[in-house]
Amino acid sequence: MGVNAYAAHCTADDRNVAYPIHTHDIVDVRGDIRGTHISYRCRSCQHVFESYRETLAGVSCGSYPCPSCGERAELSPRVFVEFASQCFPYSDLGNLVDLTNEASRIAREWYRHPKIAAVLRHRGVDLGEPTERELLSFVSDGLLRERRRAKPGS
């Protein structure tokens, strides 16, 4: 986490002017069922913050205020693609399909393990099965990160 050193000498008007985000301002991209969340390092105060990636017509746009110093950073679609390509380093759709299939298998199977299944029940309802679709993004994200750790740069 950074230290807020900027707010002391910025003005309200300064904060209304957004600067364009570069890929080196982005720290991480994380996905869940609600959408994409991007972690930025504020160029002014170095504070790292996460924001939901808003889109229009599926295209990343909008600007994001640093919660620490108020500086607004504007995200362009191409910068997002450039950085996200590093996080999802699969140039081939087949590879991503393969990874998604494996993540789907785990999302469907984890709660069926007898020891876990015995716990996840309420009034006769299996509480694991309804979560499949929403937990898939976590599994998929986790597998990707594991793969990146195992093979940096892959």
Place this chain on the structure above:
Amino acid sequence: MKPSILFFDVGNPGYLPVIRDVSSRGFDLILTEPRLIRALVGDGIAAASWDSFVRPETHVTVQREMTRISNDLADALSDPDAQTAFSGRFGSFLPHTGQAFFNHAMELIANEILIIESFETLIQATDLKLVVFGCDNNHVQRALVAAARQHGVPTLQMAHGIYYQRSADIAGETSRLYSDYIAVYGETPKQLYIALGNDADRVLVTGAPLWDSFYDPANRIEQDDARARLGLDPSRPVLMSFPSYNEGVHAHHAIESFRNIEVQESILHAVASMHPQPQLLVRPHPLENHNPDLRSNSDQALEDAYLDWARSFGVSDVRILRDQKIEAIRAADIAIVEEESTVIPELMILDTSMVVITPLPMTGPYTEEIGISVANDQNLASTLRDLLENPAHRAELRARYPESLPRLNHLNDGRASERMVEAIVKLASPQSDTRPTRNANTKLRALLAYRSDVDVDGGAAAVMKETAKALQALDIDVDLSFEMRPPTERYDILHAFNIWQPSTALEQLRYFQDQKKPIVWNPFYLHWCESHWANLAVRAIYDPQRSEGERKEYLIAFTNGSLIVNDTTKFHPNEAVPGFHEQLREMLEIVDHSCVTSTREIQELAKITNVPRIPFTVTPHGVDAAPFRSATPDLFHQKFGIENFLLCVAAVDARKNQIMLVEALKGTGIPLVLIGPCFEPDYLEFCTKHGENLHYLGRQPKEVVASALKAARAHALPSYAEGAALANLEAAVAECPMIVSNRSSEFEYFGSAPYYCDPTSPASIQAAAKVAYQHGRENPAELAALSARIESTYTWSHAAELTLKIYRRELEIR
């Protein structure tokens, strides 16, 4: 009390006509969406809010349950075996992402419990007949489907699109129906659902109620009028774009996310290259950025950013339209659709030309034959130009729409809402049979299901195979499966086999329960309480490290029942695996009818589970008598040269109790022949090490077993627990004297014919063995009479007839 219908997560005001009509048909309404409730109340229609059933005390229950679940789950996950559930070809994600995963899973589960508890309150307070969903693919909606199923309340999902198969397998995707029924737009989507393995009876064809207004003549606006209403320049062409959006990013959605941007870039490049430059209308997906809690930008700020970006391509005349959909479509010369979208039939109904932009061949229901043009990123501009310059070609393509529309939107008549109301009323009417029906003239179709985690050549599997053959002889359409979750759509009856292994057996039964078909069950419950203790005891007694003195001491204690092993005693209701009896109780609650091998079996099952009412039928096993009746001792003698021996045909293991037979025969001089597989090598070693004159021959073909039974002086099977051991039946038809245990169903099958023994007492076994060995064959007429009775009574065709009666009864009950 009036019957009620719950509309859960039905939020589109376009469904109000359906909901109003349902109310007018005599149903009370419960809804989740405040906007719709307000609209109904404004019309003078009473509508209760789902929130009124979410009581403050429910949150306390949720909290309590979550404490239990998180503690129990933490315990479960400390087991390395449970951790393997999170591993696969790409490694395990537990070390680094596991905490985030479980935090989120706990959030979802808390929501589910809240829904289930609130539903309980609703069920108590109303006469609920049906739950209707706008969508059923999130955890809350799915928990509600399951809770409704527990109460026998049917569920219906109103389709919100035409599903087609994705390139990746997305867990929890709507390709497999979750609610009991789905109301789809037309015959084409119905066939797609069936092709994906769903039961045709669960797919109702209504058409899309939200498209009914498209058929209103007032909405057939002329192009010039539509352009005037939108303030567009009538002299320049109008293109309309229907972009997709990113619901959430996991690996597969990342590709879609990149793709959305590429498509928009292609469209902007194409528009920038055209002269005169067309006016571009963009209609964002209504669900894009729909979560207000996550928003940093206003709609206006996003639109401004998008327009800035479009201008960077040289495209300045862009209008973003969130409303006036019909006007925009009618104003457009051509609509651009991103890949396969439900917008396509909407455009067809409103008679608008379209280009679908996709890098891949169209695989779904939409093809160029039905009148759409297909382009990729490279030729989009030229395709648009060609179409704009050639109105006659556009008209020729649109002329194809009427032919395919009736299958995409049922009957293409704008009356889908009426059909939806009829479907809802029918499903919710008490007199209505909402269950799928079968044609009386078709063959009864049964799936006999086992699993591959057990001995697929063992006794239970043999019973399944023989029952299947005999059912086929009765003209029943039978399939066998060893899959854990086999497809079930084509079957009337699901017939599951074997309690063992309990965890997988229960998992399979839960899956069958979700299929909503009658479940018949052969449990093969063997009352393992004593056997479990004996199994541990034998390992303690015959531990190679044990001194001979200790062994004798332990054996005496074993025989008199005073041996305590690992806190387990002979007379306690020991569980074969922890939680076994609770699992049994759940199994009994799931199945509709149990097929047991003896009255003894059902008595023990009822006793151990404390479940007093179990629909059951005794379906005794059959025996393939001919090879055993006609065999001679010669084959066995030639092959092994052993004579005057006692035979035991069984898998060599602690339950079959060969070791006490070995103990019993010590000092008698009687040779013992063991035939059968062995899955417990240490146990076999105990037998061979302590046995005198012991011959272990492994698994042998049926003709050798038959010959051995003819050659033996007697057959001995002093088991702790048996169903109806096939080996005993075969011994009986082979006219071989029998030594059997006094523990299980032997009395019911064989009456007073065998020599009975106490399996825990070597002395008792020895006494029975000696008599049988010396005198067993002295009265061949008695042996022949028993053989004839067993052969005529216990046949597979008799077992199949009884089983078929059960099938018919269960189908009639439904």
